[in-house]
Amino acid sequence: MSYQMPKGTQDILPKDISKWHQLEDLIKQFCYVYDYQEIRTPMFEHTNVFKRGNDSSDMVNKEMYTFTLNNSSTSLTLRPEGTAGVVRSFVENKMYGESDLPVKLYYVGPQFRHERPQKGRQRIFHQFGVEVLGAKNPLLDVETIALGWSFISALGLKDLKVCINTLGDDETRSAYREALQEHFKNDIEHMCGDCKRRYSQNPLRILDCKVDHDLEIMKTAPKMSDYLTKASKDYFEQVLAGLDALDIPYEVDDRLVRGLDYYTHTVFEVVSVNEQMGSQSTVFAGGRYDGLVEYFGGPEMSGIGWAMGMERLILACEGEGIELGEQAALDAYVICLNEQASLAAFKVVTMLRAAGYRSDMDYLNRSFKAQFKSVDRKQAKIAILVGEKVLEDGMITIKKIEDKTQIEVNMEDVVDHMDQLFEDDHDHHEE
RNA sequence: GCGGACGUGGUGAAGUGGUUAACACAACUGGUUGUGGUCCAGUCAUGCGAGGGUUCGAUCCCCUUCGUUCGCCCCA
Numbered sequence A: 001m002s003y004q005m006p007k008g009t010q011d012i013l014p015k016d017i018s019k020w021h022q023l024e025d026l027i028k029q030f031c032y033v034y035d036y037q038e039i040r041t042p043m044f045e046h047t048n049v050f051k052r053g054n055d056s057s058d059m060v061n062k063e064m065y066t067f068t069l070n071n072s073s074t075s076l077t078l079r080p081e082g083t084a085g086v087v088r089s090f091v092e093n094k095m096y097g098e099s100d101l102p103v104k105l106y107y108v109g110p111q112f113r114h115e116r117p118q119k120g121r122q123r124i125f126h127q128f129g130v131e132v133l134g135a136k137n138p139l140l141d142v143e144t145i146a147l148g149w150s151f152i153s154a155l156g157l158k159d160l161k162v163c164i165n166t167l168g169d170d171e172t173r174s175a176y177r178e179a180l181q182e183h184f185k186n187d188i189e190h191m192c193g194d195c196k197r198r199y200s201q202n203p204l205r206i207l208d209c210k211v212d213h214d215l216e217i218m219k220t221a222p223k224m225s226d227y228l229t230k231a232s233k234d235y236f237e238q239v240l241a242g243l244d245a246l247d248i249p250y251e252v253d254d255r256l257v258r259g260l261d262y263y264t265h266t267v268f269e270v271v272s273v274n275e276q277m278g279s280q281s282t283v284f285a286g287g288r289y290d291g292l293v294e295y296f297g298g299p300e301m302s303g304i305g306w307a308m309g310m311e312r313l314i315l316a317c318e319g320e321g322i323e324l325g326e327q328a329a330l331d332a333y334v335i336c337l338n339e340q341a342s343l344a345a346f347k348v349v350t351m352l353r354a355a356g357y358r359s360d361m362d363y364l365n366r367s368f369k370a371q372f373k374s375v376d377r378k379q380a381k382i383a384i385l386v387g388e389k390v391l392e393d394g395m396i397t398i399k400k401i402e403d404k405t406q407i408e409v410n411m412e413d414v415v416d417h418m419d420q421l422f423e424d425d426h427d428h429h430e431e
Numbered sequence B: 001g002c003g004g005a006c007g008u009g010g011u012g013a014a015g016u017g018g019u020u021a022a023c024a025c026a027a028c029u030g031g032u033u034g035u036g037g038u039c040c041a042g043u044c045a046u047g048c049g050a051g052g053g054u055u056c057g058a059u060c061c062c063c064u065u066c067g068u069u070c071g072c073c074c075c076a
Helices: A014-033 A058-062 A083-092 A138-155 A170-184 A193-201 A203-208 A230-245 A310-319 A339-354 A368-377 A389-393 A411-430
Strands: A044-046 A066-068 A075-078 A103-112 A124-133 A160-166 A250-252 A264-272 A282-289 A303-309 A332-336 A359-361 A382-386 A395-400 A406-410
Touching (some): A014 A103, A014 A138, A014 A310, A124 A138, A124 A310, A138 A230, A170 A203, A193 A203, A230 A250, A230 A264, A303 A310, A332 A368, A339 A411
Parallel strands (some): A160 A250, A332 A359, A332 A382
Antiparallel strands (some): A044 A075, A103 A124, A124 A303
C-alpha cells in the first residue's frame, strides 16, 4: 500500500540541494580553468561496453544492473562507472581525429551498482570524473591529480592523503604476473576462495587480499618495483617528480593495485583519514589505461582519469565540519490580511518577481500571525502587508524587518521602493 | 553474498501483554505583545514498517518479509 524507494537509493531533498549546486558550480569552475570540457554520455550502454573480455572485478561480474527489453536480444546495462562510456564515446565520435590532443573531458552524474549499501556506498550514487585521452605524458597524470587535489583543497578538506603506485606496462605486468603465480604456486591451495580465483585471473589482486593479508607467503611476495621495465620506472619517477613540484603530498604504496582491470602505469587513491568517513574512505581514485581506446576500436592511445564519489565528498566535508550550501534568504514576503485582497497581493509578488526580487506569499489564507512567522522562517528581508486598504486606494505597507521601519506606498510603486531599500542596504555594507 | 544493531506522529524520543500510546520540538488555531520572533491556552498517531502466528487480548512474545544502519567483501 505504501511506496518506498528501492534499497540503496535516496532522494536529494530541497534542503540539501544547495550543497550539490555548490559542488557542481565549483567543479565547473575548476574544469574551466584546467580546460576540461563536460561530456554527457548515456546512463545505460550496451552491456559489452562495461563487460569486457576477462574482466575480473566484482563490479562488472556481480554488481551490474543488466536488462533486456521486450523481444529484443540487446542486453543493456546501467552504467556502473564513467570511464568506459566516455572512451566509447571518444572512439565512436572519432574525437581522436578532430580535436587537439589530448582531449580533456569531465562528467558528473549518477552511477549504478548493485552492492550492499552502507555508509558512503549507495546503489545509485554520483561521480564527478575526468578523463584525458590521446596523450601519454606523466605531466598529465600529475595534472589530473592536481585538478582533483586542488578542488578538494578549495573546499577546505584537509584530512586526505594521496596513495600512489605504478602497475607498469604490459611487459612489466606479464613478467610480474608470472613471478607472482610462481611465488604462490604451492600455497594457493591454502588461501581464500577469492585468492584462488584471482590466482589465474588477476594475480595482482592477491596482494591486497584482506583475508590472507598476514600470511608469510604474502610478505615474501615479489615486488612490482623489481619487475618494472626501465621505461615504466622512468615514467613513474616523472609522475612523482611532478607531484613534488606541485607540493602535492603522497605516499607510494606498492600494494595498491585497484579494482578495475584496465589500469596500467599510474594508479592512485585519495582517501580521507577522517574517522567519520566509515570504512568507505576513498574520495577519488583512478589511473592510467593504455589499452582501452584501442579496445573500443580506436587508435592506440593512452588515457588517464579518475572518479570522485560525490556522496563521499559530502561526507568528508561533514566529517571535517565544512558547511556546504546556504539557503538564500527571501527578499520579500507578502502578507495578505484580507481574502478579498489576495489578488492584489498576488500582483505585488508578481511585480517583485519580474523585477528580480525573490518573493513569496501566503496561499493558505492563514492568520496574520502565521504569515508573519513565515516571514521569519524564510528569513525575508522585507515584509509587505496587503490589507483591505489596497482595495480602496491601492496602498500597501512595506516593512523592513531588520529595523522594523515601515512605510505606506501605492502598490504600483512597490518595486521602486524595494530598489531604494536595497540601495540603502548596499550603502550600509560599503561603509 | 555474509554478519551485527534497529524500524513508535512532521521531527526527536518514552513506553507497557489488557479500557484514553508519555514528554519535547515543529505546525495550526485563539488570547497577549503597537503588526511576527515572548508568554498562555487549545488542536495534532483508531495507530506503534508490512504480513502471518501465539493469546481471551499485542505496539510490546514468535516467524516471515520489507526497509534503515554499521561492518565484512568490494569500490568512488
